[in-house]
Amino acid sequence: MSAGKYAFLLLLICVSGLYRRAAAIANSEDVAALNELQQAWSQTPLFWSGDPCSSQWLGVVCNSNGRVISLILSSMQIIGTIPTQIGNLASLQKLDLSFNNFTGSIPKQLGKLRSLNVLILQSCGLTGFIPAELGNLSNLTFLALNNNFLTGQIPNSIGLMTQLYWLDLSYNLLSGSLPVSTDGNSLAVGLDSLTNTQHFHLNNNSLSGNIPADIFHSNMAVVHLLLNSNEFTGSIPDEIGQLEHVDILNLDYNQLSGTIPTSITQLVTLTELHLDNNRFTGFLPDLSNLRKLEVLELGYNGFDSSPIPSWLSSFEGLRSLKMGKCNLTGILPPQIFELPQLQEVNFDNNFITGNLTFLAVGQQLELVSLQYNEIDTASFGTYNKTLLLQGNPGCTDMEFPPNVCTSTVFSGWNPLNITCKICPPGLVANPLDCRCSYPYKGYLLFRAPKFTIFSDSEALVIVGVLHTSLNLSTSQIQITSAIFSSLGVLTIDISFFPNNHLRWSRSNVQRISYLLSNAIVGPKFPNEFGPLLFMSFPYDFTVGRAALGLSTGAKVSIAVGVVAAVVTLIAVCIYAALQKRRADKAVEKTQPFASWHSSGKENGDAPKLKSARCFSFAELKKVTDNFNESNEIGMGGYGKVYKGTLSTGEQVAIKRATKGSLQGLTEFKNEIELLSRVHHKNLVGLVGFCFDQGEQMLVYEYMPNGT
Secondary structure: OOHHHHHHHHHHHHHHHHHHHHHOOOOHHHHHHHHHHHHHOOOOOOOOOOOOOOOOOOOEEEOOOOOEEEEEOOOOOOEEOOOHHHHHOOOOOEEEOOOOEEOOEOOHHHHHOOOOOEEEOOOOOOEEOOOHHHHHOOOOOEEEOOOOEEOOOOOHHHHHOOOOOEEEOOOOOOEEOOOOOOOOOOOOOOHHHOOOOOEEEOOOOEEEEEOOHHHOOOOOOOOEEEOOOOEEEOOOOHHHHHOOOOOEEEOOOOOOEEOOOHHHHHOOOOOEEEOOOOEEOOOOOOOOOOOOOOEEEOOOOOOOOEEOOHHHHHOOOOOEEEOOOOOEEEOOOHHHHHOOOOOEEEOOOOEEEEEEEOOOOOOOOOEEEOOOOEEEEEEOOOOOOEEEOOOOHHHHOOOOOHHHOOOOOOOOEOOOOOOOOOOOOOOEEOOOOOOEEEOEEEEEEEOOOOOOOOOHHHHHHHHHHHHHHOOOOHHHEEEEEEEEOOOOOEEEEEEEOOOOOOEOOHHHHHHHHHHHHOOOOOOOOOHHHOOEEEEEOOOOOOOOHHHOOOOHHHHHHOHHHHHHHHHHHHHHHHHHHHHHHHHHHHHHHHOHHHHHHOOOOOOOOOOOOOOOEEEOHHHHHHHOOOOOHHHEEEEEOOEEEEEEEOOOOOEEEEEEEOHHHOOOHHHHHHHHHHHHHOOOOOOOOEEEEEEEOOEEEEEEEOOOOOO
16 A cells, blocks of 8 residues: 555544544433432442543433433432423433432423333332323323332323324333323323224232223224223223234222123134133123133132133133132033143032043143032043042032142242352352352343243243343353242342453443333233233442452552552442342342342242242232221231131131331241241131332131130
C-alpha cells in the first residue's frame, strides 16, 4: 500500500471515530435525569461515570442522536424511590426496573414518556394507585405491574393504550369493578377498548362486582383471560361466546353464581376452562363442542345432581379433568380412562357408585382420585399408578388394598442428587459439573399449564428453550425442583450458573432478568406450558470475591496497600450486609420462599415436608368464611384457632398467628418441618401451612371436642 493511500485510510478512520464519539454524547436533559436517578439510588453502586452514551452506562442504551432509548436495571438490588425526573427521559422506549426494592408509588410523570413501548415494574414493592397518567402511553405494547402492593381501582385510562399486547396487573391488592367504556367515565374508554390486547392477567387481586359484558365482544383479540382468585359476583355474561380467539379462560376462586351460559360452547378455540370453586348452580352444559379442550376444571360448585356426562369421553386431547363436588351420580364410564393424553382425573366428593372399572388405560394417566364417593367394588386391570379411593365403602369394608385407601400428596419433581465437593462460603456447586460458583436464582411460574405431571421430558423442554433464548449452555441451567400448587400453578426453582467465573456480572444478571420478564422478546415455551411469570431472587454481586485468591507475586506487589485494602473490604462487607438485609425484608413481602432459598446456608431451602401442603391466604380465607367469629374455636398467646372445611370435605383447625406473635422465617420453617414429621396417636397431624400476604398459619387435623 502506498504512503498516500495509507495516510488517507488513517484519516478516514480518525474522522469516523470522531464522528461516532460526537454522535454518542448524551443529551444534556437525559444526563440530568440520569444523575437524579443515580443520586436517589446512591445506596446501590451502579458504577455510572462519564458520559452515559459514550461510556456505556450499565443498563443504558442511546440512539445515534445521544438520546436514551432504553433503561433496563432489573435485579440490581436498587433501594429507594423512583424519582419523578425519570419522566424527563423523553425518548425512552423501554423501561424495566423489576426485582428491586423500591418504596413509594409509581410516579405519574411516567405518563410523559410518550415513546415508551415496554414498561416492566414487577416485584418492586410499589404501593399506591396506578396513575391515570399512564393512559398517555399510547405506544405501549407491554405493561407489567404485577407482584406489587398496588391498591385502588384499575383506571379507565388504561383503555387509551390501544396498541397494548400484554397487560399484567396480577398479584396486587387492586379492588373495585373492571373499568369499561360504558361505566360513565369522562374518557369513554375501558378494558373493552383494548382490542389488540391478547393477554389480560388480572388474577390474585380483590376485584369485585359483576364481570361486565362489555369486555366480551367479537373485536377483542384476547387469548388469555385470567380473572381467577378475585371477588367477582353475579353470573357469566352470555356475551362471552363472542370471544373468537380465547385459549385460556380462568375464572376459578371467585363468587360467581347462576348457571353456566350455553354460549360458552361457542369458544371453539378454548384449550383450558377453569370455573372451579365458585357458586354455580343448575346443570352442567354440554361442552362436547369444545374439541380442543386440554384442561377442564368445574369442581366445587353447587350444580344440580346429574349423571356423569357421556361427553367427557370425547376429548381426545384432554390432559387434566377435575370434577370434584359436582353432585355427579352413577357409575364412572371406563372410557374416560382410555383418553390418550389424560394425566390426571379427579372426581372427589361426588356420589359415584357401583364398580370402578379400568379396561384400556391411556399411557399418560398418572393420577386417579375418587375420594369420598360410594364405590364399593373395583377392577383395577392394568392400571398401576396413583389411585386414591379414601372415603369409599370399599375402603371401609376393606375390599380395596390399603395403598389406595390413604390420601397422598404429590410432593413434586426433583432431579437426581449428585454429591459434589464442599464449596467456599457463599458459593454453590453446579450439580452438572461440580464447579463452585454463585448462581442467579429465581422461580419460573407457569400460571396455566396444560399438564399436571412434571417429568424429565418437561424439564428438558425448559432447559432447551432457555438454552436458546438466553444464549446459555445447558450445563449452566439447573432445575432444582418443580411443584404444582393447589391452584394449579407450576413453580420451577431454577438456577443459572456463570460459565468459568465465580459470579455473574451486573450486565449479565440484568440481561437474563429482562428476557425472562418480557414475553415479547423472552423465551417462547410451548403452548402447553401457559403464560410465564418470572420471580427473581436477590443477587449479591459481592459474593465470591474472597474465593478468588491471589498469586504469590500479586501478594508481594500489594503488600504496601494491604491495610487500605482491609479497611475497604470491611466497608464493602458492612454495606453488602446492610443492603442484603434491606433486600431480604422487601423480598419477604412478595416472595416468602425466596428468603429461605437465598439464606446462603446449605439448609436454606423451603421446608422439607412430609405430606404437608402449602395453602394460599385466599384458600384459608374462603374455608373459614373470612375468619368469621362463628368459626373461632380457640385462642392463645399466639393468636386464634378457626375451624374450616377444605374443598375436599376434610375438616381442619387453622392456627392463625397475630401480628405481634409472628416468628422469624427460620423459626417458622423449622416448626413446619418438625410438625410435618411428628406422628403420634395422641397428637393431631399437620395438614399444611400458609406463608402468604404476611400471614403465618398452621393447618391441623380437626378433632371434635379435642384440643
